[in-house]
Structure formats: structure tokens, C-alpha cells
Amino acid sequence: MLPNVRREDWYQTATNTNWDLSYVDEEEAFPPEMTGQDAYDIPEGGWEAWEETYKQTAREYYETQHEKDGSVYSVSSAMEQSGLPHSLGMGWEDVLKFHFASVPLLERAAVTSESQYARFAPDSAWRHMAQFGAMDELRHTELQLRIPHSFVKEDAQYDWSKKLYHTEDWASVAARHLFDDFKASNAIDSALQVTFAFETGFTNMQFLALASDAADVGDIEFAEAISSIQTDEARHAQQGNAIIEILDEYDDLDRAQYLVDKSFWRCYKLFSALTGPSMDYYTPVEDREMSWGEFMEEWIVDQFLENIESTGLEKPWYWEQFIELVREGGTSHYMAGGHYHWRPTLPIAPPGVTEEDREWLEEKYPGWEDRWGEKWDRHAEAMRNDNLEKTVADDLIVLCDLCQLPAIHADPDRENNRLHSHEHDGETYYFCSEPCQWIFENEPERYAEHKSILRRFLAGDIQPQTLEGALEHMGMGEENVHERGIDFRAPEWGDDWADWNPPSAEPTSAASDD
């Protein structure tokens, strides 16, 4: 019988399987455009020092993942007869619908990215680790397609869990613009953006922070599933740190810095459209503990910054304006208003805000009433006057030619929020922010070809050139009319506001008299 050996004894032997190719060109087997080696200045053999901390083996992987799936699916089947999540109310269902529409197929996109590293990363230990990353992402795809599948029988909007990214809905266009940007990169560039900026930063928001809301609401199934997912993310996200360590060793961090700055901003924009409204508007107010802004402070501002500074990188150049935006939550409030106003374009049922909502929002974001209250007052007034249609947009708005989200924050006086524009090849491009413009200007040839929904509309690619035509283009046409977003509180909630005075305003006799 041979002596027993521990993982530490053999792990390196297992993962160090680089060899010198001799029957084909090294360049042909590891093309620079796929690996990224040309874009960095690491000497021959330098990447072979690549090392991450988890060192999980296949044996351990199968065992742990089997167990994790076991717990998630057993909670899921125990919940089958519980009436979850429909019994938790339409607001919480919006959180779920939004999550499931946007997440599972992006997880599948991450399978592609991880597989790219598993094939083209410049070191075998990295390729080895990335293969487990690909497996993890496959798990996340599967899990988050299986759970909402049982909901489509109750509510057609869950159908978008698999459908969204196959459509040209604006949310699909915006999220794909970011994830395709990752996907259409070489392995090193892609991993820096996906595993470092996105996974060590933002997956915590979507999976841990949201899991805490889910637990408060009582959605045990969802809480269990997404917190289990985050345990995988925490492991495979380590790839990014391992890359940065090597780049740092050879004093070659400039490109990494650019990519982290770029992708961090892009993730922030996308998540403020997705997670922000879910946390601040759709989660039932009584179950909201922390706001999107507070979660951002904790998970992104504090932890991610610490993370960045523990590597040789620096915080992004736009950090000050980013912090200001986070604190006031502006992007997220703007998006929540936008989701409401353009609700037929989304497979959720975003509600008008209630009195409790407004108190909570003002408490969490002092000044909210001044800036956003009036817009909701106008919606409420239209409701009271039986003008439901007036609360729904009948036009399109300027979209950012980089992030594809609305390009104005309705606050043109502020430098951060004014509409930015830039000429390229005789064409004027519009941006929501300075960082988005900065990204475009750095790589105009990469981004200029893409047409936002608005550009398609103006170019006549969308026919007929009406709002209905645009809805049809977005996958929300006649056939899918029942999937369009509605205000589930309408029209009654408008009545709640007849005597309403915002908490920040002076009490009037009508309001103080109860």
C-alpha cells in the first residue's frame, strides 16, 4: 500500500501542467487576442507563479457542491406547497422577477468567460481553477432557471427568466452591453473585470445583501439559493487577486487599473438600475432594513475599497463623484422612477410609492422628498383624476451610448448629472456621466457601432416608429401584452395621497389633523 498524501503534497503537481508546445506554434495555441499576453508586460514564465488561496480539488468540489445543491433543492421542494413567493405580495415578487430576469443567463455568460480562462489563461494552475469557476456558473444558471420555472404557471412575467436576453428589451440591451464587453475580451482583461471588479465587488450586493432582504421577507427558498451561490462566487473570484499580484510584481498595473476603473463604473450603473429599485422600492417597506445606499456603503465603498487598496491598485479616479451618487442614491431613485414611468417595457409590476415608502425613503436619503417627491405626487394626482395613462410614458428618452441606461438624471444643474456628449467620426454620442464618456473615448472603435434602442428608433430600424413599434421590438408586443409591467397598486394608491404632505414640508392644517 502506498503512503497516504495530503492535498498540499500533490496539488501543485496536479495543477502545474504547463508544457512547451513543439508541434504547433505557441502563438497559434495561445493567440494573443484570446489570452491577452501581448497586452501585458510579464516576462516569459512569469505567469507560472499564478497562485490562488482556495486550492480546491475535484474530490472536494464534487462533495461540497453536491451538499450545497442538496440543501438548496431540499428547501426548494419543501416550499413547493407553501404558495411562495406569490403569498409574499407583488412587491417582493417584483424583486424576484427582476432578479430572475436579469441574472441566470448572465451566469451562463460567465460560464463562457470562465471557460475562456480554462482554455486560454497563460498558466495551467489558473486554467485548472477557472474550470471550477465555469462549473460554478453553470450551477448558478441552472439553479436560477429551475426555481422560477415553477412560477410561470402562476405569473407570466417569470417567463422572462429565460427570455429577457433573447429579446431586445432595453434592460437586455443594457446588461448585454456590459457582459458582452467582458465576454469580447482576452482572458486576462476579462478575468480582471469579471472576477475582480464584478465578482469581488458587486455579486455581494446581488447575492448577500438581497439574501438578507429575502430572509426578512420570509422567502426562505430565495435566501437559501442566492446565499449558497455567493459561497461559490467568493471562491472563484479569487482569480482576480492572483492576476493582480503577478502584474504588481512586474510593476505592470496600468492596464489593470484602467479595466477595473471601467468595469467598476459599468457595474455600478447596471446594479443601480437593477438592485437599487429592488431594495429601495419593491421589497415591502416593513421588511427593508438597509437601503441600497447603505448596502453600497458597506459592501462596495468600504469592502471593495479595502480590497482595491490591498492590491497595488488605486481607487478609481471618479471615486469622489461615485461616493456622492451613492450617498444620495440618485441613480437608483431615477431608475426606479423610470421603471415606473416606462413600466410596460419591463416584466415586473412596479408599484407607486406609499406613504410608508416615502417616510422610509426620506429617512434613508435625506432630501429625497425635495428631489423626487414631486414626481410621485404628479403620478398620484393623475391616478386620482382617472388619468392612469398619464402615469405611463408615451415617448422614448435619451439613452447613454455606453451603459445604455437613461442619459439624464433629471437634474441638469448638477455637473455629475448633466448630459454629456462627444463627437466621433462626425457623429454625436451621448452619455449619462463623465465616466461613461471617458470609457467610450478610450475605445470608440469598440463601442461606436452599437446602437441604443433610441438610435435604432431614430434610424428607422424599429417599425412602425411608434411606442407600440418600440414595444414590439423589445419583445413586449401585442402577443406579450399581458407580460407588460403594470402598477399593481393602481389606481387605488393615488387616493392615499389626497391629503398627503411630505414629511420635510411644513405641516398644514389638513395633514396635521388626524
Add this chain to the structure above:
Amino acid sequence: MSEKDYPMKQETYRTYSTWNQRRVPTTYDIAAHRTNYDIGERYDGTVPRLAVSSDEALPQWYQKYREGSAITGEYPDDFDSWRDPRELTYEKYNELMDKRESTIETLYEQAEVLERGTERSDDPWLDFQERAFLPLRYPCHGLQMIASYLTMFAPSSTISTAMTFQATDEIRRQERLARRATQLHKEFPEKGFTENEREIWEEDEMWQPLRKVLEELLVEYDWGKSFVGTNLVLKPLLDELFLAHYSELFDKNDSNLYAQVLDNFYLDADRSQEVAASVADHVIEIDESNEAVVQETVDEYYPASEEAVEAFRPAFESMPPETMAFDDVLADIRRKYDAMLADLPVSRPA
């Protein structure tokens, strides 16, 4: 407050509307069907469906090697309609593999308890393992890279998923082989286990034909030809050689424990062969012109792959203490290969 008639709750679905086949979808279909949204055309007709400029390197690769593959079909439906005959989901795969790996652990434990003579350790047998067996972790890594490539470039998420599992299969072998090399190194430190395999893989003549065809397949970027060359040619031949016949050889040389480990790996190989034949069958069914492409690719890679197998004649006939007649081994490998192709309009080149 009265119950409202929310339209999304009135008109609902039985399953995801992306499902366009007649059968009732299973859990596998829900999880694996049509999950890759970059396959096919952008709304403006550009291929592939990626949001960055189509002049960028990655979109060009997809255009050339996926949608532009020698294997043709209508994207996405023709390829999406392929389904894994075993309907393997991630959940099922892990469960299965956890069992397989536990079985190996149990084998080790039993051997220890029984203190059976499960490990022969005379010099020729140790030399055989060092020179003819343990370098195998390098080609396993090569095959993992190819399966990972196919995960990226497969024309449907169903094929892609099967390739993700295959890539992980290769990793478990790679790890077990490294572990064994380390055990041998600990027991026989002077022999050079773990230290010499890379050089043997790079230079020993027995491994060179294999390394040659493997490296050529690494740069076969057309997804269809990569798939056929790897899954329908090189990999099944290698799996028969290194798993089925090495198992017999280990058994003959009083190394029953490891013979059983190889048998355990063969369970994965069996799945890959079924997937290979099933995908080949499917692509020929969707477009008959694919039949010639599959055959030509088999013709292109078979001779070099068989040469790679034949180079291991000494591993059977002269290196180990107990030998086997290699002609019989080769005849059996061919027989198995023919059996794999039996239901396909494709044949082994003469």
C-alpha cells in the same frame, strides 16, 4: 380590497416560452436549453450576437469558428434541439461524481484495512508507471483545454454543458494521477516521480505522436472539427487505451486497486462517447452535408490518433513485468471504435 385581475396572473404558461419542442421539457431542458444568448444573429443581422464592434477579435472568432464552422445548420434551433441523452444537469453530474470519487476513497481505505498486496513495486513496474502512465496528466490537461474551448464555442448551450462536464472529468483524472505520482515519490524518492513526467511528456518518443495530434487539435478552432477530431476520434481511442486496457495491464501486474480507479474513470469516458456519437448523429440529421464534414474530419485525425495509440506498444509488450499482446489490444480498440460509429453513416478510415 378586492382581488384584482392582474393580466400576468390571468394568462400564464406551462413552461418557459423559449421551449419550442413538442415534448414536455424535463429539468434538464429547463436548465440547459437555450441559455446562451450570444448564439446567432444580432437584431441587425450581424453575427454573432455580441454588443461590441464586430471587428473586435472575439466576435471575429465566433463568426469564423462557430457560426462559420464547416458543420452547418440553422442557428439556433438546429443545434438547440440536441439534447444530452443522459440529460445530465449540474446537480446530477455532481451527485454522480461525488459517488465516483467516494468509491475511489473507499477502494483506498479497503486496501489499507486489508493490507492486500495491491501495489506491486519492483523496478520494471515502477519504471512503467513513470514512463508510460503518469505523464498522462499532461494530455488530460490538453483534453480539458479542448473541452473548455468547446464549452465556449459550441453552437448550443446543450452541447456546451456536456463539454463543461467533460472538461471537469479530465481534471479529476489529472488530480488522481498527480496524487499517485506524489505517493510514489514519497515511497521511492530516488525515482524522480512527479519531477520527470513533464520531460517524458515533452521528449520521450512513446508520447510524441500523442502530443503531436493533441497539439494539432488544440489549434483546430472550428468548433465542429474540434469536436469531431477530439470526441469522435482522439479521445475515445485514448480512453480505450489508457483506461480500459491499462486497467487490464494494472490488474495483470498485481495492481488491482489502480485498475479499479481506471475503471471508475471509464464511467466518464463512456458518457463522452455517447455524447460524441449523439452529437455527430444529430448534426448529420439536421443537414446531410455535414455527413461529409464528419467523415473528412475523422479521416483527417484518425491516422495520427491511431499512431498515437500504436506508439504505446512497448507499454504493453516490453516494459511491464507482466505483458499483454499489443495486437490484441489494438484490435480491441478498433472494435470498440467501430462499435461507437456503428449507428452513424461514418466509418473508420481503412
